[in-house]
Amino acid sequence: MRRTSILLNATRLALLCCLSALTVHAQAPSAIQIFMPGGSMPSHAIPLTISRDDGYRELVYTDASGKFRMPTPKNQTLHYVVTIESDRQTYGATTAVFTIERSSPNQVNIFLNPLPAAKRSPNGVVDVAEVEDNIPARARSAYKQGMEAVQAGETDAAIRDLQRAISFYPQYVRALNDLGVVYMKLDQLDAAAKNFRQAMEINKRYFHPRMNLGIVLRKQGRYSEALEIIEPLYNENRGMLEVCQAYAKALIGVGRLADAEKVYRSTLEAKSLTPEARAALQSALGVSLNRQSHYSEAVPEFEKAIAIDDRNANTHFELGSALLQLQQLDRAEQELLRAYELGGHSAGGAQLLLGQIYFTQKKFDAAQRAFEQYLRDVPAAPNAAQISQLITELKRTPRN
Numbered sequence: 001m002r003r004t005s006i007l008l009n010a011t012r013l014a015l016l017c018c019l020s021a022l023t024v025h026a027q028a029p030s031a032i033q034i035f036m037p038g039g040s041m042p043s044h045a046i047p048l049t050i051s052r053d054d055g056y057r058e059l060v061y062t063d064a065s066g067k068f069r070m071p072t073p074k075n076q077t078l079h080y081v082v083t084i085e086s087d088r089q090t091y092g093a094t095t096a097v098f099t100i101e102r103s104s105p106n107q108v109n110i111f112l113n114p115l116p117a118a119k120r121s122p123n124g125v126v127d128v129a130e131v132e133d134n135i136p137a138r139a140r141s142a143y144k145q146g147m148e149a150v151q152a153g154e155t156d157a158a159i160r161d162l163q164r165a166i167s168f169y170p171q172y173v174r175a176l177n178d179l180g181v182v183y184m185k186l187d188q189l190d191a192a193a194k195n196f197r198q199a200m201e202i203n204k205r206y207f208h209p210r211m212n213l214g215i216v217l218r219k220q221g222r223y224s225e226a227l228e229i230i231e232p233l234y235n236e237n238r239g240m241l242e243v244c245q246a247y248a249k250a251l252i253g254v255g256r257l258a259d260a261e262k263v264y265r266s267t268l269e270a271k272s273l274t275p276e277a278r279a280a281l282q283s284a285l286g287v288s289l290n291r292q293s294h295y296s297e298a299v300p301e302f303e304k305a306i307a308i309d310d311r312n313a314n315t316h317f318e319l320g321s322a323l324l325q326l327q328q329l330d331r332a333e334q335e336l337l338r339a340y341e342l343g344g345h346s347a348g349g350a351q352l353l354l355g356q357i358y359f360t361q362k363k364f365d366a367a368q369r370a371f372e373q374y375l376r377d378v379p380a381a382p383n384a385a386q387i388s389q390l391i392t393e394l395k396r397t398p399r400n
Contacts, residue, residue, distance in 0.1 A: 030100050031107045032082065034066035037091055037114040042066035044174065045147040046112075047208075051081045051276050061178065063151045064144040072105045081274050082110060085242060088207065091115055093240075095274060139168035143175050150182060158182050173199045177209045184216060192216050207233070215246055223253030234263075241267065241277055245284070252288060261288045279308035283315040286322070295322040313343030317350050329357050348377025352387070359394075368394040 045061040062068040086093040091112035146161030162179040180195035193216045199209035217226035227250040234247040244267040251260035264285040286301035302319035320335030340350040355370035
């Protein structure tokens, strides 16, 4: 029985649920304040990736002065990892780890690492910060207002202000890129791609618009086009985690699974990876091995990921799937039950595989319940008609 693709977004949906829950139960806000290497405050928004120990992960932007406000947890203490990629012009890659205690608002100050001279703009790569010295004041002001609206979650205002900044200065690469990011978060991928392409037309060497366009094309299923953009970025920036991950996903999209496996393995050799990043890479490596039917090799990769992070529903699902293929049914059942425990209805595909296990074991009542739960969780599944027919046949099957 073929596994459906419905669980591929299970982790993302679970993380969104975690984020929503935190927002509902939050009180006074906490904040992250970014400082430049010399101690001054930034003059523009800084992108940063925030990860939490409950599995939440998101790319966000500070406001124009480097501040990002975030909810204070009310009923739990949360541990955070913030990663900031180098802009290859003014600051280096920076990672910060901190904790926010429940009901205790806190401001966390993060000082960006200085940029080593040897790391500046390899192979002619240019960042948007390098060409914005002559931006008119009114364009800068509109951009600042736009990024403050992004920070406040006011997407309509953000789009309006960023468009206004671009109208004042059509060469405003940072505004074009960040407007594309807003559209990307709204899942308006055509609009996002249009802005990233405009930014690239100004200069094809700009890093962030190129990277973001590659991500958008991959999300649109245009894997070959995405690869054409991301592969050169990977050759220029092999030490950048975000680029390595995007490149591997593009490779998988075009069916170059063995090449994606090599990228994941080489990236895992880095000693500077955070535990969260390492767990994500181990899991991704396991998925690439699963898709190559190398199930016995995939299992230890998933186990390594779970040893670091036991709360990723998709990792447990993929491990259960591999174990099922290896006919280790008891262990497969445990992992699939754990996946469903973590993901709930968003992990409905786990019930499909559990039904297969129980059917193989002639536990027909359990198989019927699992298949019925699968259809409740995934009513629009492409195999819904076949599963419904199987349930009908199970009801007619004599029980001992």
